[in-house]
Amino acid sequence: MKKGLVLEGGGTKGAYQIGAYRALTDLGMQFTGIAGTSIGALNGALIVQGDFDAMEDIWVNYDYKSFMNIDEDTYERYKNLEMKVRSFHDVVELMNKARKNQGIDISPLRKLLEEKIDEEKIRKSKIDFGITTAYWDGKIFPKLLYTEDIPEGRLIDYLIASSSLPIFQLDKLDDKLYLDGMFSDNIPINMLAQKGYDDIVVIRLVDDFLGKMIINRYQDLNLKVIVPSQCLGGSLNKDKDHIESNIRLGYLDTMKAYKRYDGVNYFFNLDCKYNEDYCFNKICNLSKDTINDLCYLLNIKKDINRRTLMENVIPKIIEVLDIDKNSSYKDIFYSIYERKLEENNINRVELYDFNKVIQICNKQMNDDKLLVTHSTSKLAKIITNLIIYDFNK
Numbered sequence: 001m002k003k004g005l006v007l008e009g010g011g012t013k014g015a016y017q018i019g020a021y022r023a024l025t026d027l028g029m030q031f032t033g034i035a036g037t038s039i040g041a042l043n044g045a046l047i048v049q050g051d052f053d054a055m056e057d058i059w060v061n062y063d064y065k066s067f068m069n070i071d072e073d074t075y076e077r078y079k080n081l082e083m084k085v086r087s088f089h090d091v092v093e094l095m096n097k098a099r100k101n102q103g104i105d106i107s108p109l110r111k112l113l114e115e116k117i118d119e120e121k122i123r124k125s126k127i128d129f130g131i132t133t134a135y136w137d138g139k140i141f142p143k144l145l146y147t148e149d150i151p152e153g154r155l156i157d158y159l160i161a162s163s164s165l166p167i168f169q170l171d172k173l174d175d176k177l178y179l180d181g182m183f184s185d186n187i188p189i190n191m192l193a194q195k196g197y198d199d200i201v202v203i204r205l206v207d208d209f210l211g212k213m214i215i216n217r218y219q220d221l222n223l224k225v226i227v228p229s230q231c232l233g234g235s236l237n238k239d240k241d242h243i244e245s246n247i248r249l250g251y252l253d254t255m256k257a258y259k260r261y262d263g264v265n266y267f268f269n270l271d272c273k274y275n276e277d278y279c280f281n282k283i284c285n286l287s288k289d290t291i292n293d294l295c296y297l298l299n300i301k302k303d304i305n306r307r308t309l310m311e312n313v314i315p316k317i318i319e320v321l322d323i324d325k326n327s328s329y330k331d332i333f334y335s336i337y338e339r340k341l342e343e344n345n346i347n348r349v350e351l352y353d354f355n356k357v358i359q360i361c362n363k364q365m366n367d368d369k370l371l372v373t374h375s376t377s378k379l380a381k382i383i384t385n386l387i388i389y390d391f392n393k
Helices: 011-026 039-048 052-061 072-078 085-099 107-116 119-124 155-162 189-193 209-216 240-257 276-284 288-297 306-320 329-343 354-364 376-391
Strands: 004-007 033-037 128-136 140-146 176-179 199-203 222-226 267-269
Touching (some): 004 011, 004 039, 033 039, 039 052, 039 119, 039 128, 052 107, 128 189, 240 267, 276 306, 276 329, 288 306, 288 376, 306 376, 354 376
Parallel strands (some): 199 222
């Protein structure tokens, strides 16, 4: 059976794909086709040749000097650059330099690829492999290439072409000025669809509207889309702690997407005890005293009963705690405890035991933290404490 993997482009955000791919393999998935753009093409090449460990080593143990020939001050200035409106002035400045062939020198990246990429292995692989790029000839011409379309001995050249952000020094290839694959197709689902793939996993790097529009074109395919649950940072950031965090996030997001982990904004080991019925019962059985306090806090002037709780109090709690209005009762239950983790600045890019989280939160609850007040700055915290205190009775 054909199963495809699509890797979006996005600079050093691509570390996220390392964690996501490891999770997919831990789930027992194997892919017969891979298509990638820019950093997705580079990651894809190493996956196709079967060198995942080498790929992980490159991401974790090689710093920015292995990718770009720039000084530390320049790196610090541009590492958090994103190809977005808010970075417009910095992007334009670098693009103007690139046009004069004064852009960021990525010759170290070429040297690294020459050491790590084994073109022969990739060509002999039974995995279909496609990359995207584009070239400039008065206007932009997209170019989609499968391994068999790339001349012998030129794979690295075309991988570099696919990864040539407009802020880099741009070299000509076959007398054409090639540009990053983002100008062609940054989420190359179509490359695998053209090969007959209809079961495809997409690992995204940016949760943006344009990407969602592209994905919506393929509703006839069986797509599983892995999306970062938080911003992955700048497109040039190669700081080790930042890279390791994005790798962890890729793993955690993917495992949650396949329902191996629980949680809303955090990640918890799966525990069947905390199912929808359990969480619904905990919420709908809040005591009359707690309902009364919540009504007072939320300025709800209704009879103190279960109907008021379900029809008026819970929707207002969802609003105050900034919980998705379409959340299940299980999501609401988890979100209440996650609020305590946020209050204590607990790192969300880790895996936690939800039972232990509940135990710790319960131990922190005492009467002096449950004083009823209308202070808006404390309202969410007091509501959370009230509910957790009641859950613990």
